[in-house]
Amino acid sequence: MSLEPALLSPAVVDLPFREGYVRSIIYVSLYVSGIAVALSTLFSIPVAIVMGFTDFPGKQFVKSVINTGMGFPSVVVGLLVLFVVSNQGPLGSLELIFTKEAMIISQFVLATPPITAISLAAISGVSENVRDAARALGGTRLDVALVVIKEARYGIATAILAGFGRAISEVGSVLIVGGNITSASGISQTRTLTTAIQLEARQGQYDTAMVLGAVLLALVLTVNAVVVRFGDEGSVNR
Amino acid sequence: MVVSMSEQRSTADDVGRSRFSGATSRRSFLKIGAVVGVTGLAGCSQSSGGEQSQQAQAGVSGETLTLTTTTSTYDTGLLDAIHPDFEEMYGVTVDAVAQGTGAALESARNGDSDVVMVHARGLEDEFMRNGYGINRRDLMFNDFVIVGPESDPAGIQGMGSATDALTTIAEAEAAFVSRGDNSGTHTKELNLWEAAGTDPGGDWYQETGTGMGEALNVANQQGAYTLSDRGTFISQRSEIDLTILVQGPIEGGPEILANPYGIMAVNPGVHDNANYDLAMAYIGWITSPGAQNAISEYTMNEEQLFFPEAVSEDPDFQQYVPEGWSSNSSDE
Numbered sequence: 120m121s122l123e124p125a126l127l128s129p130a131v132v133d134l135p136f137r138e139g140y141v142r143s144i145i146y147v148s149l150y151v152s153g154i155a156v157a158l159s160t161l162f163s164i165p166v167a168i169v170m171g172f173t174d175f176p177g178k179q180f181v182k183s184v185i186n187t188g189m190g191f192p193s194v195v196v197g198l199l200v201l202f203v204v205s206n207q208g209p210l211g212s213l214e215l216i217f218t219k220e221a222m223i224i225s226q227f228v229l230a231t232p233p234i235t236a237i238s239l240a241a242i243s244g245v246s247e248n249v250r251d252a253a254r255a256l257g258g259t260r261l262d263v264a265l266v267v268i269k270e271a272r273y274g275i276a277t278a279i280l281a282g283f284g285r286a287i288s289e290v291g292s293v294l295i296v297g298g299n300i301t302s303a304s305g306i307s308q309t310r311t312l313t314t315a316i317q318l319e320a321r322q323g324q325y326d327t328a329m330v331l332g333a334v335l336l337a338l339v340l341t342v343n344a345v346v347v348r349f350g351d352e353g354s355v356n357r
Numbered sequence: 358m359v360v361s362m363s364e365q366r367s368t369a370d371d372v373g374r375s376r377f378s379g380a381t382s383r384r385s386f387l388k389i390g391a392v393v394g395v396t397g398l399a400g401c402s403q404s405s406g407g408e409q410s411q412q413a414q415a416g417v418s419g420e421t422l423t424l425t426t427t428t429s430t431y432d433t434g435l436l437d438a439i440h441p442d443f444e445e446m447y448g449v450t451v452d453a454v455a456q457g458t459g460a461a462l463e464s465a466r467n468g469d470s471d472v473v474m475v476h477a478r479g480l481e482d483e484f485m486r487n488g489y490g491i492n493r494r495d496l497m498f499n500d501f502v503i504v505g506p507e508s509d510p511a512g513i514q515g516m517g518s519a520t521d522a523l524t525t526i527a528e529a530e531a532a533f534v535s536r537g538d539n540s541g542t543h544t545k546e547l548n549l550w551e552a553a554g555t556d557p558g559g560d561w562y563q564e565t566g567t568g569m570g571e572a573l574n575v576a577n578q579q580g581a582y583t584l585s586d587r588g589t590f591i592s593q594r595s596e597i598d599l600t601i602l603v604q605g606p607i608e609g610g611p612e613i614l615a616n617p618y619g620i621m622a623v624n625p626g627v628h629d630n631a632n633y634d635l636a637m638a639y640i641g642w643i644t645s646p647g648a649q650n651a652i653s654e655y656t657m658n659e660e661q662l663f664f665p666e667a668v669s670e671d672p673d674f675q676q677y678v679p680e681g682w683s684s685n686s687s688d689e
Contacts (some may be wrong), residue, residue, distance in 0.1 A: 206468035206630055214630065216469045217423060217452060298454035303440035308452060321571040323433050323596035 241274020
């Protein structure tokens with residue numbers, strides 16, 4: 120990114136940032152949270168479908184575990200992931216500590232419970248009539264599942280947004296497992312918007328911290344707007 | 358991603374009439390995936406700029422050195438200023454992780470870093486005695502200062518003794534902010550209280566559990582005293598209203614406020630994944646006349662923050678071993 124200074128947004132040129140600093144931080148934030156939420160979604164939706172469609176002993180217990188996970192403190196997750204990826208830990212040989220991958224792991228752990236729980240609520244909320252009708256028309260299990268997902272799409276989109284919001288706004292775990300690293304040239308390796316804000320505040324540079332905070336807010340709003348727009352498109356031809 | 362929605366007429370009520378077009382339903386599902394995918398890809402497309410531009414050379418080139426260090430070296434910007442020289446020389450990347458001295462040493466103990474740069478000789482010595490650190494060098498020094506509000510409610514201004522100043526603050530029960538994070542500065546502060554024979558406690562004594570910069574901010578907000586390394590204080594002075602009330606040895610203050618920084622490699626005999634070659638290259642470079650010169654030339658607000666001490670005509674064997682160690686000691 121340092122190779123393309125001309126593309127630096129004019130809006131940040133007069134700020135006390137080094138070239139590419141903010142861009143690289145935004146990139147790391149989106150990269151880590153985006154991949155973590157994508158993986159969470161791939162994991163959560165099937166789990167929510169299975170749980171929404173079947174009854175099994177201990178289902179309530181699993182539900183309460185997932186709901187508890189929604190409130191799991193991010194620093195505790197960071198600590199646990201640190202133990203796992205530290206060179207002394209079970210995944211130590213992979214040398215993941217202080218990397219984006221370690222941050223993705225911890226954000227995956229954080230984002231999965233809300234995505235699963237909210238998706239499950241949305242899927243459970245689809246009327247029995249819909250399922251029955253789908254079955255009556257000779258739909259296979261897959262067909263029925265797809266119809267239910269379609270009916271529950273707003274809820275599922277909300278679930279993904281909630282997971283993304285949790286991932287991109289958390290600071291505790293990425294600080295512990297990521298290390299808040301930039302290269303000497305000021306390009307972020309594992310520094311996210313949240314950890315950068317924390318660092319700037321620590322250094323008493325509140326104006327810089329405010330700018331980064333505004334960027335983070337704008338980012339979250341944009342992602343929300345994009346997802347909401349997708350939801351609207353789905354209803355245009357209703 | 359814009360999918361034709363002509364077939365998606367179904368609602369909960371008229372679902373009975375809708376055809377079970379798997380393709381249509383699947384597309385709605387994919388949309389959600391696409392949102393997430395776009396988010397991820399948006400990032401990917403601008404990746405890999407500077408990171409791997411220098412892998413062509415042989416040897417250590419392209420490797421990454423993980424340095425755990427203290428917030429006081431990191432927050433002054435010193436490392437960012439001098440590291441490009443090392444990175445260019447070897448074609449490597451230095452990942453500097455700013456923690457407190459205690460946490461920096463703990464990361465190294467766990468084999469999560471290759472080299473540590475800290476400022477608490479007692480903790481460094483313990484680290485070496487336990488076999489985790491080797492090849493210790495004295496690196497640089499500055500000093501600690503006791504800072505506080507200009508109104509100086511406890512009246513410690515100009516005191517020649519740091520311990521007397523702390524005792525006075527305790528007796529006046531004037532607000533004092535402690536780092537409380539097992540950092541080098543916190544260790545120094547606890548040693549000072551001990552030397553003063555005072556056990557701090559009560560509402561006036563607040564542990565923030567944060568880095569130096571943040572502790573200075575808290576002290577600034579509350580009109581409290583705190584112990585700071587001179588480097589962080591200078592680099593932040595323009596942002597805060599605190600002033601130096603008791604000077605360190607650099608400005609003629611008591612020797613007890615000296616703040617020496619040491620650097621050690623993580624022992625590859627304990628952690629075979631430690632990047633020992635590169636750690637030693639780094640220690641060699643940062644203790645070289647060139648880098649030491651760069652350290653002395655690093656200024657903030659026109660003041661020198663760190664004073665190099667690695668280059669010396671005279672031998673200083675004590676820098677390599679725990680303090681007070683002697684080859685004649687029976688317990689070693």
